[in-house]
Amino acid sequence: xxxxxxxxxxxxxxxxxxxxxxxxxxxxxxxxxxxxxxxxxxxxxxxxxxxxxxxxxxxxxxxxxxxxxxxxxxxxxxxxxxxxxxxxxxxxxxxxxxxxxxxxxxxxxxxxxxxxxxxxxxxxxxxxxxxxxxxxxxxxxxxxxxxxxxxxxxxxxxxxxxxxxxxxxxxxxxxxxxxxxxxxxxxxxxxxx
Amino acid sequence: xxxxxxxxxxxxxxxxxxxxxxxxxxxxxxxxxxxxxxxxxxxxxxxxxxxxxxxxxxxxxxxxxxxxxxxx
Numbered sequence: 001x002x003x004x005x006x007x008x009x010x011x012x013x014x015x016x017x018x019x020x021x022x023x024x025x026x027x028x029x030x031x032x033x034x035x036x037x038x039x040x041x042x043x044x045x046x047x048x049x050x051x052x053x054x055x056x057x058x059x060x061x062x063x064x065x066x067x068x069x070x071x072x073x074x075x076x077x078x079x080x081x082x083x084x085x086x087x088x089x090x091x092x093x094x095x096x097x098x099x100x101x102x103x104x105x106x107x108x109x110x111x112x113x114x115x116x117x118x119x120x121x122x123x124x125x126x127x128x129x130x131x132x133x134x135x136x137x138x139x140x141x142x143x144x145x146x147x148x149x150x151x152x153x154x155x156x157x158x159x160x161x162x163x164x165x166x167x168x169x170x171x172x173x174x175x176x177x178x179x180x181x182x183x184x185x186x187x188x189x190x191x192x193x
Numbered sequence: 194x195x196x197x198x199x200x201x202x203x204x205x206x207x208x209x210x211x212x213x214x215x216x217x218x219x220x221x222x223x224x225x226x227x228x229x230x231x232x233x234x235x236x237x238x239x240x241x242x243x244x245x246x247x248x249x250x251x252x253x254x255x256x257x258x259x260x261x262x263x264x265x
Contacts (some may be wrong), residue, residue: 014233023224031220032213045217049224053231060234119212126211145208173204174197183207 004068006100012060019059023052029147029164036142037080039131047083049078070153077139077157084135122183129179137172144169 004025010018030051034044042049054075062071130138136158143149143157144165151169155162177184 012234012236016228016233019228019234020225021229023221025200027221027224028213028216031216032211035214045220047233048220049227051226056231058233060236084201086237094248122210123214124210130208140209145205148209170201173201175248176204176208179201180204180207184203 002067005064008062008064008068009060011056012062019056022055022072026072027052030072033073033076033147034080035143036127036130036146037135037139039084040127041083043083047079048076050079054079066156067153068069070156072158073143073147073149073153125180125183129176132179133172133175137168137175137181140165140169141172141176145173186191 004022007018007022011022012122026050030048031044034047034051035041038044038047051072058075062068068076130142133141139162140154143154144151149157152164152166152178154160154165160163160168
């Protein structure tokens with residue numbers, strides 16, 4: 001039996017330590033997901049908290065029809081969608097770029113200054129490219145290529161037919177290609193003279 | 194087609210290698226504090242089964258009736 005499902009079953013019986021272990025396993029991934037989907041929203045941490053609180057309240061109803069990670073991703077996506085709907089109704093503009101202040105703070109926490117700088121630049125380039133995609137296309141690509149979910153899991157999370165998921169991801173990668181050109185050129189294998 | 198495949202692979206690889214950002218300092222502790230305020234999760238309660246209507250007892254078919262239906 002999958003570790004996640006075992007932990008979720010224990011959490012459903014009131015074992016808080018089991019739920020804390022699920023938090024350990026997924027908090028960072030959920031943070032990446034929310035940061036990308038909200039284009040670096042400063043409220044990302046609050047949204048991740050909301051995701052886990054909702055999951056905690058509902059874990060007693062988790063039936064194992066899907067994997068725990070699929071179930072948790074679906075909750076996170078719903079939290080982000082509700083947040084976006086609230087923002088739109090209030091007429092607040094959505095931030096388009098990752099918060100530069102957060103990135104600067106991240107630089108201070110990294111080991112080597114050179115690597116840190118490079119990691120921040122790479123991440124910012126990727127996030128800015130993703131932010132230019134339509135929200136649904138960004139969601140599909142992020143779930144597949146950043147989070148590493150299977151197409152069938154993405155179909156469950158979004159409620160889209162699997163063929164639609166595949167074709168939109170295909171088209172999304174094509175759109176990203178020119179925006180990621182600086183990274184692609186740098187990472188391409190160099191030919192010897 | 195080959196160019197398309199290259200594009201798909203290259204973009205997938207770049208995204209897959211996106212450097213993760215650290216959680217904000219203290220994020221784990223703040224989440225645990227919020228969870229501490231929550232009551233234990235409610236367990237799924239199985240819906241009570243509706244009482245099944247009792248089957249009416251029917252007279253078992255006679256040997257003659259069974260042989261009549263099998264001949265049809």
